[in-house]
Amino acid sequence: MKYDFLIVGAGLFGAVFAQQATKNGKRCLVIDKRPHLGGNVYCEEIEGINVHKYGAHIFHTNDKTVWNYVNSFVEFNRYTNSPLANYKGALYNLPFNMNTFHQLWGVHTPDEAKAIIQKQIDAENINSPQNLEEQALSLVGRDIYEKLIKEYTEKQWGCPATDLPAFIIKRLPVRFTFDNNYFKDRYQGIPIGGYNKLVDALLEGVDTRTNCDFFQNKEALLPLADKVVYTGKLDEYYDFQFGHLEYRGLDFKHKTLDTANFQGNAVVNYTDAKTPYTRIIEHKHFEFGTQAKTVITEEYPKMASTSDEPFYPINNERNNKMLQQYMGLVKQEDNVIFGGRLAEYKYYDMHQIVASALKAYKNEH
Structure with a gap:
């Protein structure tokens, strides 16, 4: 069987690309080294509950085209992301809004909240933030920073906030309304029945193989298709010749x-x-x-070690320099399309992945 595309990785990028290609009469083989399709959006049913095996996935976008696209395969519910923060047993609403400010200081009006935040910002007297801590303090003051940002961020990144670059939080959403909706996007929800419904619909009529490692089966797989769509780790594709790109896991x-x-x-x-x-x-x-x-x-x-699932690219100076070296090799490729978070070493939300895959297929034609 000869395919037009061998798609390495059955996550959202690979599934959307395969759907578009199949719809246009192309033959695709989608492979994934995991025992399931769907990549990180895969859900496992436990006690009748769709469990997000690789962390919370909440679809949100302002792009009507992307929203209509995913809704053409599965209906989405009206879930709204309204997380809470637990700091030493005290609960605070997120993102930072009038509910949060009332919980912190007992204030009732936006003017009261603004005055407290501005007073704290002025007390720090930071004109040119040099790190994440200074950036946060210059945006929201000390109370919000110490209770809701500092220790959480240090856990996430595994180092002091003073060692993290300021650009990580160029902006912090501060709302002077009683609004706990984390995302401001117009469209938001979860597929009714879980993300597997969406992935299965995208891959309907597409040949798929799970438990299939591209690198272990390269010699047998490459002759099967005219082109490769690669969504795995960029450095691994090139046998780590410039070194390992780092990830948080x-x-x-x-x-x-x-x-x-x-x-x-x-x-x-x-x-x-x-x-x-x-x-x-x-x-x-x-x-x-x-x-x-x-x-x-x-x-x-x-x-993340080399054997762990990579989640968040660490876009520091060292990794970005290495990335440019790998991108130099990518530009020389004629028959390989690189797409997705790992292959581009770039953090994407789900709607951005869908848009990127739709664009990648369109660029093929």
């Missing part, structure tokens, strides 16, 4: 609990340093579940 501890409702919210961030995990996800709340039991996931950040 995550360990997930999934727990099934004999209670109907553990925390009353899908996402609760733990912003203190003493709690080893950054957040707890309670999956049933993504789909307004009423099951008798619940499933929670604790997320533990770490530095």
Whole structure:
């Protein structure tokens, strides 16, 4: 069987590209080294609950074309992301809004909140922030920084906030309204029935192979197709010849609990340093579940080793310099399309991945 495209990776980029190609009469083979399709959006059903195996995935976008595209395959619910922060047992609404400011200071009006924040910013007297800590203090003042940013961020990145570049938080969303909706995007939701419904619909009629490692089967796979769509790690494709690009990783501890409702919210961030995990996800709340039991996931950040699943590119000077070397090799390729978070070493939200895959296929024709 001869294919037009061998697509390495069955995540959203690969699935969308395969759908577009198949729709236009092309033959695709999609492979993935994991035992399932869907990449990081894969859900496992436990106790009738769609468990986001690789962390919370909430689809949100302002792009009507992308929203209409994904909704043409599966209906999305009206889930709105409204996370909470737990700092040493005290709960605060996110993003920073009038509910948060009332919880912090007992204020009732936007003017009261603005005055406190401005007073704290002025007290820091930071004109040219040199690191993440100074940047945050110059944007929101000390109370918000110390309770809701500092220790959480240091857990996430594994180093002091003073060692992190300021650009990581160029802006911090501060709202002087009582609005707990984390995203400002016009469209937001979760596929009814979970993300597997979306991926299965995208890959309908497409040949797929799971438990298939591209690098272990390269000699047999490459002759099968005219072109390769590669969504794996960029440095691995080139046998790490310039070195290993670094990622932050995550360990997930999934727990099934004999209670109907553990925390009353899908996402609760733990912003203190003493709690080893950054957040707890309670999956049933993504789909307004009423099951008798619940499933929670604790997320533990770490530095990803070469054998760990990579999650967040570390775009520091060292890695960006290495990335440019790899991109020099990419530009020389005629029959390989590189796409997605790992192949581009760039953090993407889901809607950006969908848009990028649609564009990548369009550029082929």
